[in-house]
Every structure is written in C-alpha cells, then in structure tokens.
Amino acid sequence: MSTWSSLIAIVLLITIAIVGVQVAGLQMVFGVVIPYIAIALFLIGVVYRVIRWAMSPVPFRIPTTSGQARSLPWIKNNSLESPHNGFTTFLRMLLEVLLFRSLFRNTKTDLKEGRLLYGSNKWLWLGGIVFHYSFLVIFLRHFKYFAEPTPAFVTALQSVDGFFQIGLPILYITDMLFLAAVSFLFIRRVWSPQLRYLSLASDYFPLFLLLAIGCTGVLMRYFTKVDIVAVKELGTGLLSFHPVVPEVGVMFYIHLFLVSSLIAYFPFSKLMHMAGIFLSPTRNLANNNRTKRHVNPWDYPVHVHTYAEYEDEFRPVMKAAGLPLDKEE
Amino acid sequence: MYDAGKIVTGLLIFLLLITFPVWYNAAMGKAQTRPNPVVQTADEPGRDTCVLEGDEMVTAHMNLLDEWRDTVVRDGVRMTETFNGHRIEMSLSRTCMDCHSNKEQFCDECHTYMDVEPYCWECHVEPRQAPEAAPEMEGGEQ
Amino acid sequence: MAVKYKPDQLLQVDYKPPKKSWLDPKIDFGEKKGNWNYGAVPDAVTHLELPNARKWQPSDEDWQLPENWKEIIFEGLRQRLDRFRSLRLFMDVCVRCGACADKCHYFLGSGDPKNMPVMRAELLRSVYRRDFTLAGKLMGKMMGARELTVDVLKEWFYYFFQCTECRRCSVFCPYGIDTAEITMIGRELLALVGLNIDWILTPASNCFRTGNHLGIQPHGVVDSLEFAADELEDITGIKVDLPINRKGAEVLFIAPSADYFASPHYYTLLGYMALFHEIGLDYTWSTFASEGGNFGLFHSHEMMKRLNAKMYMEAERLKVKWILGGECGHMWRVIHQYMGTMNSPADFLEVPKSPVTGTVFEHAKSTKMVHICEFTADLIKNDKIKLDPSRNDHWKVTFHDSCNPARAMGLIEEPRYVINAVSNHFHEMPENTIKEQTFCCGSGAGLGTDENFEMRMRGGLPRANAVKFVNERHGVDHLLCICAIDKATLPPLLEFWVPGVEVAGIHEMVGNALIMKGEKERETDLRGEPLANLPIPETDEAAPDEKPVEEADHV
Numbered sequence A: 001m002s003t004w005s006s007l008i009a010i011v012l013l014i015t016i017a018i019v020g021v022q023v024a025g026l027q028m029v030f031g032v033v034i035p036y037i038a039i040a041l042f043l044i045g046v047v048y049r050v051i052r053w054a055m056s057p058v059p060f061r062i063p064t065t066s067g068q069a070r071s072l073p074w075i076k077n078n079s080l081e082s083p084h085n086g087f088t089t090f091l092r093m094l095l096e097v098l099l100f101r102s103l104f105r106n107t108k109t110d111l112k113e114g115r116l117l118y119g120s121n122k123w124l125w126l127g128g129i130v131f132h133y134s135f136l137v138i139f140l141r142h143f144k145y146f147a148e149p150t151p152a153f154v155t156a157l158q159s160v161d162g163f164f165q166i167g168l169p170i171l172y173i174t175d176m177l178f179l180a181a182v183s184f185l186f187i188r189r190v191w192s193p194q195l196r197y198l199s200l201a202s203d204y205f206p207l208f209l210l211l212a213i214g215c216t217g218v219l220m221r222y223f224t225k226v227d228i229v230a231v232k233e234l235g236t237g238l239l240s241f242h243p244v245v246p247e248v249g250v251m252f253y254i255h256l257f258l259v260s261s262l263i264a265y266f267p268f269s270k271l272m273h274m275a276g277i278f279l280s281p282t283r284n285l286a287n288n289n290r291t292k293r294h295v296n297p298w299d300y301p302v303h304v305h306t307y308a309e310y311e312d313e314f315r316p317v318m319k320a321a322g323l324p325l326d327k328e329e
Numbered sequence B: 001m002y003d004a005g006k007i008v009t010g011l012l013i014f015l016l017l018i019t020f021p022v023w024y025n026a027a028m029g030k031a032q033t034r035p036n037p038v039v040q041t042a043d044e045p046g047r048d049t050c051v052l053e054g055d056e057m058v059t060a061h062m063n064l065l066d067e068w069r070d071t072v073v074r075d076g077v078r079m080t081e082t083f084n085g086h087r088i089e090m091s092l093s094r095t096c097m098d099c100h101s102n103k104e105q106f107c108d109e110c111h112t113y114m115d116v117e118p119y120c121w122e123c124h125v126e127p128r129q130a131p132e133a134a135p136e137m138e139g140g141e142q
Numbered sequence C: 001m002a003v004k005y006k007p008d009q010l011l012q013v014d015y016k017p018p019k020k021s022w023l024d025p026k027i028d029f030g031e032k033k034g035n036w037n038y039g040a041v042p043d044a045v046t047h048l049e050l051p052n053a054r055k056w057q058p059s060d061e062d063w064q065l066p067e068n069w070k071e072i073i074f075e076g077l078r079q080r081l082d083r084f085r086s087l088r089l090f091m092d093v094c095v096r097c098g099a100c101a102d103k104c105h106y107f108l109g110s111g112d113p114k115n116m117p118v119m120r121a122e123l124l125r126s127v128y129r130r131d132f133t134l135a136g137k138l139m140g141k142m143m144g145a146r147e148l149t150v151d152v153l154k155e156w157f158y159y160f161f162q163c164t165e166c167r168r169c170s171v172f173c174p175y176g177i178d179t180a181e182i183t184m185i186g187r188e189l190l191a192l193v194g195l196n197i198d199w200i201l202t203p204a205s206n207c208f209r210t211g212n213h214l215g216i217q218p219h220g221v222v223d224s225l226e227f228a229a230d231e232l233e234d235i236t237g238i239k240v241d242l243p244i245n246r247k248g249a250e251v252l253f254i255a256p257s258a259d260y261f262a263s264p265h266y267y268t269l270l271g272y273m274a275l276f277h278e279i280g281l282d283y284t285w286s287t288f289a290s291e292g293g294n295f296g297l298f299h300s301h302e303m304m305k306r307l308n309a310k311m312y313m314e315a316e317r318l319k320v321k322w323i324l325g326g327e328c329g330h331m332w333r334v335i336h337q338y339m340g341t342m343n344s345p346a347d348f349l350e351v352p353k354s355p356v357t358g359t360v361f362e363h364a365k366s367t368k369m370v371h372i373c374e375f376t377a378d379l380i381k382n383d384k385i386k387l388d389p390s391r392n393d394h395w396k397v398t399f400h401d402s403c404n405p406a407r408a409m410g411l412i413e414e415p416r417y418v419i420n421a422v423s424n425h426f427h428e429m430p431e432n433t434i435k436e437q438t439f440c441c442g443s444g445a446g447l448g449t450d451e452n453f454e455m456r457m458r459g460g461l462p463r464a465n466a467v468k469f470v471n472e473r474h475g476v477d478h479l480l481c482i483c484a485i486d487k488a489t490l491p492p493l494l495e496f497w498v499p500g501v502e503v504a505g506i507h508e509m510v511g512n513a514l515i516m517k518g519e520k521e522r523e524t525d526l527r528g529e530p531l532a533n534l535p536i537p538e539t540d541e542a543a544p545d546e547k548p549v550e551e552a553d554h555v
Helices: A002-023 A027-055 A086-099 A123-145 A152-161 A173-191 A193-198 A201-224 A228-238 A250-268 A270-279 A307-320 B004-018 B020-028 B054-075 B092-099 B107-113 B133-137 C042-047 C069-083 C085-093 C105-110 C117-132 C134-143 C150-160 C168-172 C179-192 C198-210 C218-236 C265-278 C301-317 C329-343 C372-381 C403-409 C413-422 C453-459 C461-474 C484-497 C506-513
Strands: A107-112 A115-120 B079-081 B087-089 C251-254 C322-325 C369-371 C397-400 C478-481 C502-505
Touching: A002 A027, A002 A201, A002 A250, A027 A228, A027 A250, A027 A270, A027 B004, A027 C085, A086 A270, A115 C461, A123 A152, A123 A173, A123 A228, A173 A193, A173 A201, A193 C117, A201 A250, A201 A270, A201 C134, A228 B107, A250 A270, A270 B004, A270 C085, A307 C198, A307 C218, A307 C301, B004 B020, B054 B092, B087 B092, C042 C198, C069 C085, C069 C117, C069 C179, C085 C117, C085 C179, C105 C453, C105 C461, C117 C134, C117 C150, C117 C179, C150 C179, C168 C179, C168 C403, C198 C301, C218 C265, C251 C301, C265 C484, C265 C502, C265 C506, C301 C322, C301 C329, C322 C329, C322 C372, C329 C369, C329 C403, C329 C484, C369 C372, C372 C413, C372 C506, C397 C413, C397 C461, C413 C506, C453 C461, C453 C484, C461 C484, C478 C484, C478 C506, C484 C502, C502 C506
Parallel strands: C251 C322, C322 C369, C397 C478, C478 C502
Antiparallel strands: A107 A115, B079 B087
C-alpha cells in the first residue's frame, strides 16, 4: 500500500514536470523558480530543524558505552567506544559519521532448533555506506554544472570515478553503485517481512525519488543525451544569481524537478538524520559522568523524604534496635 | 538554545560547504562566461553541412566518433553518408577537421568549459595551430 | 509457577508479523495474560503524591482515566520534547532501517513485531507526528501518523512495560537512538494519567518511606545484618564488626536491599562483610540509605531524583568521606549517569581514596562514589588481600554482564579481573551475548513480576540460551552477575530454560576465596555447601564435578 502510494507520487512528480515543460512551456518555472524555492526550503528547513533540536537541552549525560570505560589506570580504556574526553568523543563521532561504526556491528540472529545463532551481518552497512558515498561523489561531481571554472577537486573526482574508462561517455562507477545500493535498500525493505511491516510511505518515497533521480541522470548521460553546455549555463546562472533558461530537453527538467522535490522534502523527513547524527546524546557525549558534573538547566527541587522525617517515624524501633539517633525524645 | 557555540559553528560550516558553488562563482567571477565554439575555422570550407543536424552533433558527436573509429579500424569500412546524403570519409582529421580545423577555438571551447578530456588526441596528432591565424578568425565565426 | 508454560512451547516463536497495519492498536489484555503487569495499588500512588489513585487493572475495560487525559498527555509530551533533546531527536531521525529489530531480547523471545525497538518507538512517534510535525499533520496516515486514542494509550502501556530499558538496541543503532530513553519518557507520560504498575510503584513508595524497596524498617535492617554476621561467624569463625548509621566513618556502603534477605543475594552480602572486615575498612551501613537500587528510574526522572537524594543526604549526615556502592545494575546507571546531575554537587565529600591501597579513584572525583568491583579489583591488583581461588573449585562459572554496568558505565573488565582472581574455572559466553552486547535477564526495569512470567521467560531466552551453551560445552553450573534484579530473576529463568545452573554474585565468590586472618578451617562455602578441595574420601575425587547437582530452592 505505502509502496504503491509512493510510486504514484513519483509518477505524479514526473508527469508534472513533463506537462509543465512540454505542454505549458514553463521552463522558467521549472528551471529557475522551483529550484530556488527548493534550495531556500532546504537551507532554511535544515537550519530550522537543527535549531529546534538545539532549543531542547541535554539534561543528562547518557552515552551508550560500547567498551571499557576509563576507570583504574591499569585497566585498558576503550577510548573509541567509551570515550572519556572531548577528543576521544570526537574520534568516536568521526567513526560514526564517516564509517557508520554502530551499523558495522550489525548481527543477524536466528532461532534454530531451540538455539539462538548470531551471525555477522554487514549487508546493510555495506549498502548504506555504498549509497552514501556514491551519492556524495555524484553530488560533488555535479558541482561542475554549478561552478565555473570547474573546481580542481571535481576534475580529480571524475577522473577517479571514471578510472576504468568503460564506454563513451565514460561510465562512472558511482552511478552504478548508487543505483545498485538504492535498489538494494528498497528490495530489503520489501523482502523482509519485519521491514515490510514497519515501513511507511515516508520510507519508500525517498528511495523511489532517489532511484528516479539516478535513472533520469543515467538516461541523460548515457542514452537520451542532453546539451550539457546548456545545463551548465542554467546551473551557473542559478548559483551566480543571473538565472538563464537555455534550450534543454525535457528529461533534464524531470531530473531537475525530482532533485528539487528531494531537497525541498529533505528537512521535513527522516532524511534529517544527516544532521541528527551529530546531535545524538548517546554518541556525542564523553563517558566521564563521575569525573565531571553534567548540569541540567531545567533541574528543579523535588519532594524528598528527609532523615529527620524518617527518624521521627521510626524513633522508637530505632532506639530499641540500638541505633544512634539524631534527636533523643 | 543550548550548546549554541558548537551547533552554530556546525551549521555555518555546513552552509559554507553546501553553498560552495555560490562563493566560488562570486570569487572567480567567471560564472557568466559561455563557451563560444567557432564552427567554421578552416580557411577554405570543405562543406556546407555537418554529419548530423547541428543539435544532434552537439549532444552525440562523441558517440559518432566512437562508432566511426570502430567501423574503420575493425570493419575496414571507410566511407559513410551525412544526414543529407553527402558521401564522406569517416575520419576525424580529414573530414571533421576540414571545417573545424582549429581545436582550440572549436573543440576546446566546450570541453574546457565542461571539464571534459576526450582521448581523441591520445592517438591522433593534435592539429598544429597557426599562431598568427587565430586573431584573424575572430570576426568570422558565422 | 512454571506449570503454565513449557520451554518447548515458548520456543515456537513465530516471527511472522500480522497482515494488518501496525497503526491498528487493539490489544486483548485478557488473552495476553502473562505478558503484562498489574496496575499500581492506590496506596502507593497516594503516598508518592501522584495523580489518579484508584483501584484498576489493565484487563479492565475502563481504565478510569481522568476526563482530560488527552490534554494531559499532549501537554506532558510537549513539555518533554522541550526538555529532552534526546526525545525530540529520536522522534525525528529514525530511518526505520531495522538494525535494532533482532537485537531486542523481547522480540527474539516473542516474535511480536511491536517488540522491535523501532516499532516500540513508532508507537509514540505516530502520535508525535500527527500532533507535533507539519508533515504528519498534512499527510496523516501516509506518514505513519495516528490519533491518540484510548487504545493507543493501552498499547503504549502494554509495550512500554515490555521494554527493560537495557539499551542493547542503542549499541547497534546508527544514530544511537536509545529505546530506554523513549520508554522512560513514555512511562512518565503514562504515569501522568495514573497508569503505573504495582511492581514499580510499591517498591518506590516503600523506598521513599523506609529507605528501601522491600519496606524493611530500621530494626529489620539491623536484625538482618546481625543475622548475616552471625552466619558469617559460623562459617569463618570470625565475628565481624557491624557498624550501622555510625557517624564519622570513612565510607558509607550502600547495597541493594535485596542483599539483606533474598537468595542468592544474601551470600554476596556475606562476601561484602567478610571483605570489609578483612581489610579493616572504616565504614558504615545506613538504615535510611538502605537501598542502592532505584525503582524511580523505571517510573520517571522526578521519582528517580526523589529516591536518589537519600544517598548524598545520608552521606552528609553521617559525615563520611565517600560512598561505596554494592552489586546492582540499574542502581549504577542512576549513580553513574544521573546522580551527579540530579543531586550533586557533593562538596561535603572527598575524592574517593582507598584506605588500603591509597589509590585515588580519580574517575569518580565528582560523584564520589565507587563501584565495589572497582574497589575490589584495586585491592587485588595491589595484593592487599589473600585469595584462594581453589575454594571456588566446586563451581564452574560464567559472567552475565548486567545491562547498565555494561552499556551505561563501561564497567566490563573490573568484574572479570575479580572473577579471574577468585575462580579457576571461568568460561565466557559467546561474544554476541556479553560485554556491550550483553542480553538482559528479561525482567529488568520493574518487570520481574509473577504475572508477567511468560514475557519474562521469553525475554530471558537469549540470555538463558547463551548460558545453556556454556553449560553444555564447559559444564558451567553458576552464572555470576553484579545486579540484584539479576539475582532475583535469573534463578527462575534458568530453572525454566537451563535447569541446574545457579546464580551467584561476584562478592560471594570473593567471600569464598578470601583468606581471613584468624579464620577457622573453612569446610563450606558461604552457602553452607561443602568445598570441593576438602580432603574427602579418595574414591569421590575420581568423579569430577562435571554435572552439577540439581537444586530447586531459589527463594
């Protein structure tokens, strides 16, 4: 159900782009106005969401310790899994953000003949890491459509990405990896009964959107062809605030509209995990609770039961038991 | 707002990185430059039409050349026809360069703009440019 | 107790989720008996000044909610979203990748898809989306948003009290989403409309009044400790000092109250006493701070703070220098991660320093409280106590890392160091079931009740399964742990799944192995059972202690 509704939404988006550009001739709207709106939504949205998180304090220091804490000097501290200061916490975060450390731990558990069997299960980690890094490379490669002269790092990236020199134009490895990884992430979602049970339209929609963006991009580059000089004119025009609308094929407008949809959707969705990971209190805090006091800004006094009240209630029995008393009666 | 120092710093770094093309364009001041390939660079034009229609040549010339190379080298077939019936030899240096004889003014204009490095000239000899010819051609881009 | 369910029956776990959408919340509490806990009695609710005291049970059709219950929940949720970045973030960033699913002992044991940590959080998230996010408001069901109804509330109750807040899922979550955080706050919300469970609230109420969960009054604590001291004298021939509520001692010692009475906790108590006597520790017990555990943690942050306050109040009153804490799991989550924030600064205390070895516990310099395993490991490392591990040769042991010391403290090597010093037969369980990946006993966070027995046995399956593995492979017959809830709930769990394996505390073994000055020849361990290395008839020595004798008396 949610798979279908997401798919329909993507088809709808593509239709809107085709009708808008080919029938209504709204190149200006789809090439300039919508991208500007989407970029603005993205930037403002992301900042807003992060600030919204930041408005709530972290009242308690609650790192999940995944290794030996620093305690006695002769016990080896696992500083990456149970960091005790800012620097080691930074390293832990680095592993988490760049290498998906926690996901790398993933296991698969099976109950067979009354036995629980644990196996290493790195597929999700692999799919995730391939997807994210391909996406990053593809995103950075696209800077050549937005920046003139093309920055040197983009040249370097595309030459590495096209290292195998297969086909013409040269096949980018990341294009294939991206499509494969997104497909994998989709297939595992419908394959596993548990994942299918818990998945929502908001899980399928971004996957389909990414897949559609990847496909239109690949189609343009390798098959249907597009005047990339015109694309770059549009891109640099947008990002130097001198928008122009040169003649480009409809496929490009579909691609651009889908990308606009993605970045406009981003701040309102689970995709915000990109920023959220940095703020996760179980990861970004040092496990130094007993060394350094963590202050709760909204701490308030609570009703406690004092010793005096306790002694008042139990004085006779305490006396009989020979316990020392604060107040004799 | 809590941890404002760290979070604002993080956001600024993010914004700075993600809007990189904007700063870069502003700093370089070249965002408005457009490639301007001079179509007819030969002194004596060999032909009045290209192999395919103009816009098709723009998007598909690389595939055309790739196909030509395979046909000539592997099948030994040397001749083909343009879209409007002219018989031509499938040759980069002898057919294409007849008209587009100036690599710098024609090929490189877009290839540099798009940061594309075709490997044509890894085998073919790069046509020598007459250094004094270049300024003369400026007016004649029609 | 174990008559109703059979292991073979519970092993038939159906992992296939139902066809109907998870957005449908209906739960039949009658049919699910054995999987939920009784509602709190009005006395406890009133004593703790909490709202909506009444007689009720989850199986009632009408839960007698206050009229404006919805308003209360929304206001409570809004307030907590503003107070806990963790909550707001964890509501927003989950991508439902499912990596947490088979990490939860309740899911592994029950197959109920709503016991996947991601789903447990979704129960709250679905309401959050509809009423606190734009996308959920606009898109509704498409985004997995749903209305808060009485059935949704009942579903929260059912599943938030099917989470032991063990944090195993948070180890695997790529964003560190901690279901314990969600469950803790979920339970707070439920408490706002009077949905408490008795097993949490009655101990909390007892603790508030008498200083300990069991409701033992001061003279009861004294009796119990004196009885233990007498028993220790019978075994060792040494009469230990028993300082209680003594002002001016160097160290205040706080243990979970189950140690005074319950079995096998009690033997750990004997171990502490023997150890403190042997090293001549200048310490005191307290009848007021007679509880290390803190069931407030399982109720609300506020209740946690109210109960925890006693520790520092008593330390200040007794003018001790620092506090030593006994073997208890959730107690140490509170001490390590909350006490410093909630009830410090404890300026009246000094940085803990072992009077025996001179070691300064720098890592505890703010909270000023040291874990008994850290303390004992330091004694052993500095060669300050004499140990004869062969006195524990009648046991083959493995170690169950309790959730909180492992995943909220990083206390992993200290207990192992101590075990290795007091045992010659220590075998680890498989690596996916220990240390930071340890499995819960299945009964933590206030869920160790009889009425919840089926779910406890299911949730404890992964732990029991790992014990079974080392039992079959190495003949392990004792499961060590450093948690009072473990000591209470692992025995029935093991009796159910791995009959013949017993549960013990580390300091019970320390007490067994400890060579005390002037002690008499030990003939039995602290349980009064004969030691293995006694010169008993030679014929018996040929039969090694491979298969342990089965015993049933756990209470």
